[in-house]
Amino acid sequence: MNFSSLGLAAPLLNAITESGFSTPTAIQSAAIPPALRGADVLGQAQTGSGKTVAFALPLLHGLLAARTAAGNAPRKLHGLVLAPTRELAAQVGEVLRGLASHLPQPVKVSVAFGGVSINPQMMALRGGTDIMVATPGRLLDLVEHNALKLDDTSVLVLDEADKLLDMGFADELARIMALLPARRQNLFFSATFPPAVQVLADKLLHEPVRVATEQEASQAPDITQRAIEVDQSQRTSLLRILLKEEGWRQVLVFVATKYASEHVADKLRRGGVAAEAFHGDFSQGARTSVLNDFREGKLKVLVATDVAARGIDIAQLPVVVNYDLPRAPADYTHRIGRTGRAGASGLAVSFITPDAEQHFRLIEKRQNVRVERERLPGFEPATLAQPLPPGANDGTGGIKGKRKSKKDKLREAAAKSAS
Template identity: 60%
Template sequence: MSFESLGLAPVLLQALAAQGHTQPTPVQAAAMGPMLQGRDLLVQARTGSGKTLAYALPLLQRWLAGKPRAPRPVEGLVLVPTRELALQVGQTLRDLAHELPGLAKIAVVFGGVSINPQMMALRGGADVVVATPGRLLDLVRHNALQLGQVRTLVLDEADRLLALGFADELAEVRALLPAPRQTVLVSATLPAPVRTLADGWLVDPVDAKVATAALARADIRQRAIAVDEDRRTELLKHLLKAAGDDRALVFVATQYATEHVADKLTRGGFPAVPFHGDMSQGARVAALDDFKAGRVRVLVATDMAARGLHIDALPLVVNYDLPRSTDDYTHRIGRTGRAGGQGDAISFVTATNEAHFRLIEKRQAQRLVRETVAGFEPAQSPPERDRGAGTGLDPNGGVKGHRKSKKDKLREAAAAAATETTPEPAAKAARPSPARSSPESPAPESGPASRRSGPPTRRAR
């Protein structure tokens, strides 16, 4: 299949050719046709598969088909969970629009920075807005933009956006949008509870699903190295030395760990920078720029970096700490092996997290051989109760089965609430009050719009 056969305008075909795009990826071939027809879509495909381009091209084609108006009404709206993804999506749209006749105005807005420059940029309107939910609502309240003429809504990283941390903001945004409209949900992973919530956003949608299992990716070599917990940093240095000048993205569990590990690596001769949600926007941009430009070799990050970051030719991802969920594992390793490149994804498996890694393997329908590195052979063994985890001997996998997490309870409660059609009896109406998300999860963007009555929501990242 070619881009021509998808029904794109000639000027968009020229823009694609100028950027070196010759053939659509599977997700682009599956999604672009129905989106150009105005259908609602549920797009699910692995990281690095070209999902952004799959919706960016139809958005610009719709702009080409319209007539210039002043002020410009917002006709395309893309909601994303993080600042970094907002910048990336905005850049993709601007690069394409640069090749088009006329001047499509693409506005990118997010929290964590002053709102005044964004309000100034929105004077005269915008054709397409890429936004995080909290800042979008702030701008609406300041009368900087209106959403009553939005024709296409895209929720990128929809699984994160539809999670409980964004529920209030999304409900407010939805109330401001016109009906009917086209809605497109895009994600690499879509757990069942979130998929239930997604059904409330879509009308007769096309299910554009492309194989998402990480194990199906021949371009990522997954490895599991057994090591004692207190020797992980030394093992990481050993692997970085063996990798020569290759850059590495290292995932850890906490913000403190990003600073701690980055400092140890830098003092060990491997220039590294931390990356986490409590850093200022300027510091985050500087860290990414230094890493992409090769001025530092290692980016030590929380799961904030697991979604939405595109780093060309990144050869190595290391799970210094394992992710809490299987979905986060998929997103983490998807930072390498992108755009036809090859990459390694290495997980450090210790005696204490062996059971958790087996659960990840079970959910991924795979089993990795535990490697050892000479000089770093583990001296510790998993506890007896965890040795059968993930093998079928322990149906709970050793983790998360003994007791549901707060996040899982919140998601299940949201899914149940979304499917209720009649009031429950008073005896069943009581539900546990929502709790805050895990501090290790990528934090949502928000702003003053999120301060209202009801359960507290997480602050912006």
């Protein structure tokens, strides 16, 4: 199958060719035709599957048709894309602008997110915009400042809908939905569909076409997984040895907390490794600077939390290290999916401490894989694996005690708000 068989307008086909796209991915082939027909779409696809283009092309196709029908009428907001993080919002904006730049008529794509001054974003919206890409909180700020109206929106896109709810945006989403017209097209895309997302979809979508694609073997990412057993106190030393002996040129390291991000990065720097922390407390300027340094090879190691790393796309990233395992098994897929993209091979290494063994078994079960355990000389764990505490294996991931984590509370609040 090629893009010309999907029913896209001729100017878009030219834009696709000039943008360097060749053949559509599985999610693009499945989602674009119903989206072009105006149907609501519920799309499930893993990280790196091409879902941004799967909704970007229908958005632009619909905009071209609307412009033809409207003639010289004032510009109206055609499409609204909501993303959970500023990095993802920026990347979606880049894809839309890249495709739109090859169209015969100018298309205005605006991007807005928090962490930076709102004034330039308000100025950029003077005269309206065709497509708005935003994080929920900043979008509401713009509406409250009368910089943007949503009552003419034709298409709503939720990108990474599971993360929008998982990160506690349920209240903001409810407020945004109240501002949108009742008659609109809805395109929901997500890597996973937990109950809260399904409830939201059932509530907002009208007879949606559900598209759940499994990557074909030829398209499946080539990711080698390794699991190395090590005591908790030896993980940083093991990471330094691996960086030296394996010759990794660029590594994204996942940790559980902001403190761990700073602590591990500092230890690596003391050992002569060009490393930097990356977490949610960074200003937008600091985030942009660090990511640029990492992309350009000035940094060898980026030590990140899950929240900070969502939406990051590093071309040809060779290695991902799970210094701490993710709490949710689904997040393991998101993490390792940062490597092995666009036909490149990748490596995902997980450090398995004795206390984390049972949780990694849960991850293996959910991913339907078995990763052989390794023990490296000098780093053999001195302690035995601990049994999983009662009630810990509840299917949401993580080794938990009796007290609920902040993330668990946000999940519960999201589920209640969505219902």
